[in-house]
Amino acid sequence: MPSKPDPVEQALESLAGRAWPGAPHNENLESKLMQSYEHQNRGSYFSRHPVLAPTLALLLVAGVGITAVGAVALYNTWFVTVSVNGGPEQTFEVPVTEDGSAHVTIPVEGFEDGEQTIEVCLDGEGYDANGAKTVSVSLCAEEGVADVTITPEEDEAE
Amino acid sequence: MSAIQSNMVSSGAGSSASATNEAERRLVELAKRNRDAFALLYRQHYPAIAAYVYRRTGDRHATEDLVADVFVIVLRTLARFRYRGVPFRYWLLRIATNTVNRWARRQRRRQPQALPDDGWPDPRTDAASGVGGIDRERAQSALLSLSAKYQAVLALHYFEGLSVTDVAAVIGCRPGTVKSRLSRARDALRAKLEDRR
Numbered sequence: 001m002p003s004k005p006d007p008v009e010q011a012l013e014s015l016a017g018r019a020w021p022g023a024p025h026n027e028n029l030e031s032k033l034m035q036s037y038e039h040q041n042r043g044s045y046f047s048r049h050p051v052l053a054p055t056l057a058l059l060l061v062a063g064v065g066i067t068a069v070g071a072v073a074l075y076n077t078w079f080v081t082v083s084v085n086g087g088p089e090q091t092f093e094v095p096v097t098e099d100g101s102a103h104v105t106i107p108v109e110g111f112e113d114g115e116q117t118i119e120v121c122l123d124g125e126g127y128d129a130n131g132a133k134t135v136s137v138s139l140c141a142e143e144g145v146a147d148v149t150i151t152p153e154e155d156e157a158e
Numbered sequence: 159m160s161a162i163q164s165n166m167v168s169s170g171a172g173s174s175a176s177a178t179n180e181a182e183r184r185l186v187e188l189a190k191r192n193r194d195a196f197a198l199l200y201r202q203h204y205p206a207i208a209a210y211v212y213r214r215t216g217d218r219h220a221t222e223d224l225v226a227d228v229f230v231i232v233l234r235t236l237a238r239f240r241y242r243g244v245p246f247r248y249w250l251l252r253i254a255t256n257t258v259n260r261w262a263r264r265q266r267r268r269q270p271q272a273l274p275d276d277g278w279p280d281p282r283t284d285a286a287s288g289v290g291g292i293d294r295e296r297a298q299s300a301l302l303s304l305s306a307k308y309q310a311v312l313a314l315h316y317f318e319g320l321s322v323t324d325v326a327a328v329i330g331c332r333p334g335t336v337k338s339r340l341s342r343a344r345d346a347l348r349a350k351l352e353d354r355r
Contacts, residue, residue, distance in 0.1 A: 007351045008344050011297035012316040015216075018294065020209040022218060025201050029226050033200060037193050040233065097329055 180290045183241050190237050200229060203247065207254050213317045214258050214309060216298035224261055244327050251314065251328045259306035266303070300350035308343035311336055 188195035207228055210222040229252050239249060301309055307329075314325045315336075321339070326333045 008348045010348065011300060011351055014294045014297045014313065015213055015301060016317045018213050018216075020212045020221075021206060022208060022212075022222065026226070027224065028202060029196060029229065032226075033229055034193060034197060036230070036233055037196055041191075041193075154255040 179245070182246055186239065186241070186246050187234070190239075196233070196236070199246075200232075203250055204229070206247065206251055208249065210313065211254055211258055214301075214313045215261070216302070218296075220261065224254075224257050230259050231257070248324065248328050251318070255310045255314070255329060259310055262302065262306040262309055266306075267354070270273060296351070300347055300353075303350050304343060304346050307339065307347055311339045312343050312347065315340055 172314045185195055185199060190196075204225065208225050210220055211224050211228070212218065215221050215224065228250070232250065235253075239246075301312065304312075310329060311325055314320045314328055315322070320328065322333050322336045326336045329336070
């Protein structure tokens with residue numbers, strides 16, 4: 001007697017087989033991208049030479065369990081300072097992803113994985129008194145929500 | 159464009175993967191300063207990124223908007239991209255994943271149990287043409303009701319066929335985290351599918 005098929009496997013197989021019904025590329029989007037490309041290449045010196053832009057950033061986020069206290073950025077690496085449950089601050093060196101965010105994986109007691117990843121996003125850019133480029137960053141959040149609630153993953157999926 | 163294309167074909171059509179990787183690396187570097195190279199890069203990767211986003215959203219209109227967002231980010235940040243031994247596609251998938259995750263979180267807040275709204279049904283991908291007793295609409299609805307990070311690992315592993323290690327490279331965490339997240343995501347998906355019976 002054949003075994004009963006697994007509904008999860010069926011669902012995933014069904015969705016995996018879904019082909020993109022649109023065109024292989026979008027002419028309008030390509031045209032806009034090309035215009036933006038031209039515009040961008042006429043941009044500032046710093047935008048074309050990011051390696052010359054050492055940065056200093058402050059991260060002001062209050063979390064229920066985890067607080068990202070501050071971050072110092074040097075080109076594509078941020079040194080992010082995080083406090084867990086009000087404990088001592090820990091500094092992590094993390095690479096910045098190319099979309100301007102960084103993932104900080106921090107050890108947290110009481111989680112099955114023993115760690116939690118938070119995402120930090122670029123908010124804005126400017127220059128300090130010495131003319132060095134600065135960025136301000138915060139925890140990635142939607143619609144201006146600046147708090148992050150870290151809960152066990154099992155609960156989040158409910 | 160044609161000169162670039164012919165150059166890439168001659169470089170990338172070799173039998174070894176390293177030659178293909180080198181060709182891709184050269185194209186990416188060229189795209190940072192050459193408009194036509196960027197256009198070629200866009201055309202090469204648009205279908206795969208659109209397919210990934212579509213499988214996650216189930217919505218053609220949302221997919222077109224999100225893929226546009228992805229490539230705008232790519233254009234803005236390409237100069238900072240550095241090869242670190244992972245394919246360029248994985249970098250695109252990371253941007254696409256973050257973009258869709260933000261969309262998914264917004265969707266969950268607005269309509270936690272909403273079905274995907276695909277106004278452009280395609281006969282080849284009709285919602286009714288699911289597998290076994292699971293139709294696609296129900297499967298998509300269940301998937302979208304999961305947390306964004308669960309959606310992401312399921313999609314990257316099962317839809318894109320990435321290994322656990324590669325999923326970890328895309329989303330920026332440890333393979334062990336991906337494994338446990340996949341397990342929980344499957345359990346959560348099972349519960350959602352049972353809810354929708």
